[in-house]
Amino acid sequence: MPSSLRRLLVTSLALKWESKEERDAERLVRPKESIPLVGLLRSRSLSFCLALLSIHPSIPAAFGSLLSLRRRILVRAAAGGQESDLWRAPGQSKHPIVATHGVLLPNVCSSHRRLLLVLARLRRPPLPLAKKSMRDPRSPLFFWCLVFFSLSHHGPLKVEAFTGTYGINYGRIADNLPPPESVVTLLKLAKIRNVRIYDADHSVLNAFKGSGLELIVAIGNQYLKDISVYEDHAMSCIKENVKPFLPDTHITDEELAGALLGAVENVYNALNRLKLANDIEVSTPHSVAVFVNSFPPSSCTFREDVLVYMRPILDFFSRIGSPFYINAYPFLAYKSDPDHIDINYALFRSNAGIHDAKAGLHYDNMFDAQIDAAYAALEAAGYGKMEVRVSETGWASDGDENEAGATVQNARTYNFNLRKRLFKKKGTPRRPKMHYGLFKADGSISYNIGLAGLKPSSAYPSLSSLTGIPTQSCLVPSITVLAWLSITTECGKLVVSPGEIVILPQGFRFSIDLPDGPSRGYVAEIFGEHFHLPDLGPIGANGLAAARDFLVPTAWFEQASHPGYTIVQKFGGGLFTAKQDFSPFNVVAWHGNYVPFKYDLSKFCPFNTVLIDHGDPSINTVLTAPSDKPGVALLDFVIFPPRWLVAEHTFRPPYYHRNCMSEFMGLIYGIYEAKADGFLPGGASLHSCMTPHGPDTKTYEATIAVGENSEPVRLRGTMAFMFESYLIPRVCPWALDSPCLDANYYQCWIGLRSHFSSDNRSENGSLDVPGTTQVLSEDTESA
Ligand SMILES: O=C(O)Cc1cc(O)ccc1O
Numbered sequence: 001m002p003s004s005l006r007r008l009l010v011t012s013l014a015l016k017w018e019s020k021e022e023r024d025a026e027r028l029v030r031p032k033e034s035i036p037l038v039g040l041l042r043s044r045s046l047s048f049c050l051a052l053l054s055i056h057p058s059i060p061a062a063f064g065s066l067l068s069l070r071r072r073i074l075v076r077a078a079a080g081g082q083e084s085d086l087w088r089a090p091g092q093s094k095h096p097i098v099a100t101h102g103v104l105l106p107n108v109c110s111s112h113r114r115l116l117l118v119l120a121r122l123r124r125p126p127l128p129l130a131k132k133s134m135r136d137p138r139s140p141l142f143f144w145c146l147v148f149f150s151l152s153h154h155g156p157l158k159v160e161a162f163t164g165t166y167g168i169n170y171g172r173i174a175d176n177l178p179p180p181e182s183v184v185t186l187l188k189l190a191k192i193r194n195v196r197i198y199d200a201d202h203s204v205l206n207a208f209k210g211s212g213l214e215l216i217v218a219i220g221n222q223y224l225k226d227i228s229v230y231e232d233h234a235m236s237c238i239k240e241n242v243k244p245f246l247p248d249t250h251i252t253d254e255e256l257a258g259a260l261l262g263a264v265e266n267v268y269n270a271l272n273r274l275k276l277a278n279d280i281e282v283s284t285p286h287s288v289a290v291f292v293n294s295f296p297p298s299s300c301t302f303r304e305d306v307l308v309y310m311r312p313i314l315d316f317f318s319r320i321g322s323p324f325y326i327n328a329y330p331f332l333a334y335k336s337d338p339d340h341i342d343i344n345y346a347l348f349r350s351n352a353g354i355h356d357a358k359a360g361l362h363y364d365n366m367f368d369a370q371i372d373a374a375y376a377a378l379e380a381a382g383y384g385k386m387e388v389r390v391s392e393t394g395w396a397s398d399g400d401e402n403e404a405g406a407t408v409q410n411a412r413t414y415n416f417n418l419r420k421r422l423f424k425k426k427g428t429p430r431r432p433k434m435h436y437g438l439f440k441a442d443g444s445i446s447y448n449i450g451l452a453g454l455k456p457s458s459a460y461p462s463l464s465s466l467t468g469i470p471t472q473s474c475l476v477p478s479i480t481v482l483a484w485l486s487i488t489t490e491c492g493k494l495v496v497s498p499g500e501i502v503i504l505p506q507g508f509r510f511s512i513d514l515p516d517g518p519s520r521g522y523v524a525e526i527f528g529e530h531f532h533l534p535d536l537g538p539i540g541a542n543g544l545a546a547a548r549d550f551l552v553p554t555a556w557f558e559q560a561s562h563p564g565y566t567i568v569q570k571f572g573g574g575l576f577t578a579k580q581d582f583s584p585f586n587v588v589a590w591h592g593n594y595v596p597f598k599y600d601l602s603k604f605c606p607f608n609t610v611l612i613d614h615g616d617p618s619i620n621t622v623l624t625a626p627s628d629k630p631g632v633a634l635l636d637f638v639i640f641p642p643r644w645l646v647a648e649h650t651f652r653p654p655y656y657h658r659n660c661m662s663e664f665m666g667l668i669y670g671i672y673e674a675k676a677d678g679f680l681p682g683g684a685s686l687h688s689c690m691t692p693h694g695p696d697t698k699t700y701e702a703t704i705a706v707g708e709n710s711e712p713v714r715l716r717g718t719m720a721f722m723f724e725s726y727l728i729p730r731v732c733p734w735a736l737d738s739p740c741l742d743a744n745y746y747q748c749w750i751g752l753r754s755h756f757s758s759d760n761r762s763e764n765g766s767l768d769v770p771g772t773t774q775v776l777s778e779d780t781e782s783a
């Protein structure tokens, strides 16, 4: 790497500090030599940074070399620290504070309980699976296999896109399984709500009772012939097996295919007579072996010998409104032809994709292609309105030598990327669903996802009110992402909608009700300072958040008796409860210095670059709780609202940087400009102090593709925010163990490449930057 590059890079990293005053960290780490360059580089600094990244095969390595350049930098932690030692400071634990990056799994099942009877497969998957973990879907535990559930309700036929969410196939053939009760606990902890079982073991069924988990149960092949002939057998099967929990099913034998229709019909009729047909959906999963010509997807058709059996079943399913289930295993396709199939295409990673010329569609992953192949086959057979759902998918984590791609890393990547793909709810190229996540384009809620919210009807005073600590604490709860909150305080009530923030000063009793059902949001609790509006400095009198837009409650009190009213009190970091027989909101008049208030973020008047360069996002501070050190805050609450981007000759997305404050970011609605993929409303990222970060590869490439002279761009329908603090947040074990943790976050930077032209380089490799007055030589380099 040319030495001058290194210096420039170091300088560019110092840019952000430059905008703040006198920091301890800055004095500690900034090499003197970088100072004059700050003035020189300005908007180019970002490009220099990228040049260095491109020299290295991966971002962690690139960042690692940055870190080694800056030996005196206090390296804290980094995303994906597990993957590379370069991401760890000596002596740090293997799992340092990680940058988590956001996926909250929406519970998208319809609110009514729906059981699906999976009757049978027409055939097994086409290729034998070598290791037990893949060969038998009922094999030990359940983590390799995901089941998908669509959002759509059982009901009238309509054209549906595959958007689903996932669940787990709970296989039970192993001798070391945990007891079913533990499995239920585990699934709940993992926030997995959809489970498919393969057997009718009553201990399992009992354990699931009252768990709230959605169950799919199956009727075994051994019963199919019987049930297909005798409807009363179907009836007693349903009646006897404790609210249709039925045994396993596997048709490996073609002759059973003929029995399938009869069995489906009889089960459906039995359900109908028991008035369960509206609650319980009947279907049957199919392997992709029922198709021929699945490449390109639009050419896919059913195998003729299979169609003989399929047609009556499909007729029946379209009559009763059942979807078509397939078991989609890109792994199986890949391992059958690893020389010709790009593993990145199978694993949802960046790849050239395939072009379906007949349909004029582009596929960047095989999973979508398999679903669309099923849609094409159904259309060709005359069932164009039938919805396709995925009953099984997964990736082998281990396999025989000839099983290409069966590794833990690939299995993890597949499942992780699959989940990301699902979160987008975007359908497939053939059946796109232009609906993105939980919010409509205008930021309004699309549907209630049923996440557990704050507990109503208990009053929570904020901490330190009883701790005797003279400093103040404030809460910023409910930067509400979903559904409104009704907050009762001793000063009155506040109704807080998505997109609003609320501030509750220390010591206030409050209770939060959820009149619209479950809600979710972000909460920051601080100790030591109050939030106030930032000094406007040269902005002058008007701009950012205006005092007039902060709303306080009108007085309200409640004199009712409330036997057993529970007060939850936070004291010294613990939660304590006390019971009383009256409402705590019996305050008829009050006088004091503090009051709860709320603010609608859409009222914010943002400032932004109007010519060149990317400003410090602190320019859009809504509220700040300063520290005693100028320039670094106990907590700045900064937003990234809808706005125009107009800067010229400037890389407009956030620059690549390290920050001596820690950045916790969340997304309230829309898309965050620096994260093309994976950052969803309700998600969060944490870039701890000095952790390098910046736009993901996709954002970078898209920005570079537009070129230097891009036109003004309007960012609409977005609201991201940042809690920025000089304190280093500690990630609690709950978050670290969360299934929502994005352990592969660092991958969003993999593939960053140089867009420098070699024309900019002099013979000795140093950069010859037009307009600079000085190029530092080797001996001025900092250690
Ligand atoms: O890291 C982030 O995405 C937040 C951020 C945004 C920006 O525009 C500039 C700096 C910064 O830290």
Ligand SMILES: [Fe+2]
Binding pocket: 654, 657, 659, 663, 687, 693
């Ligand atoms: Fe940042």
